[in-house]
Amino acid sequence: MENLVKELSKLMRFKETCEVGDLVLIVMAQPQPAFIYALVSSIERDFTRKDEWWHLTIQMLTVPPRETVWTLRLDQFTGQEIFTMGGEKRFVKAVDLTPSPKMVDEGNPKKKSGQTRLKVVK
Numbered sequence: 001m002e003n004l005v006k007e008l009s010k011l012m013r014f015k016e017t018c019e020v021g022d023l024v025l026i027v028m029a030q031p032q033p034a035f036i037y038a039l040v041s042s043i044e045r046d047f048t049r050k051d052e053w054w055h056l057t058i059q060m061l062t063v064p065p066r067e068t069v070w071t072l073r074l075d076q077f078t079g080q081e082i083f084t085m086g087g088e089k090r091f092v093k094a095v096d097l098t099p100s101p102k103m104v105d106e107g108n109p110k111k112k113s114g115q116t117r118l119k120v121v122k
Helices: 002-011 101-105
Strands: 023-028 034-045 054-060 066-072 083-085 088-094
Touching: 002 023, 023 054
Parallel strands: none
Antiparallel strands: 023 034, 023 088, 034 054, 054 066, 083 088
8 A cells, every 4th residue: 555655646746734625535455446536525623532533524526426424533634644444454635636837837838937828708
């Protein structure tokens, strides 16, 4: 799983934090690697535990979509720790969807950085 996460980090940009409204990638190792995107709909502190645990409510973007609540530590839902659920390894981290400067300026070498390609149509 550790090697899989390293390879994913080369292919995708991830956020260091996780907030409501973020898109997260969930990786499960068993029985074979599975990748699921989910939308974070709430993050609430679990005050019934002595240590700091959180209820992460996510809407899994599957067919049909499925809402679930996982109780995790901060390190677990921010991709800092690979963890197990039911004996299976899992990895969760928010995906950075902001366009990189290279993506924005690609295809127009004369365009100044920061300008948009959108036109106002009346």
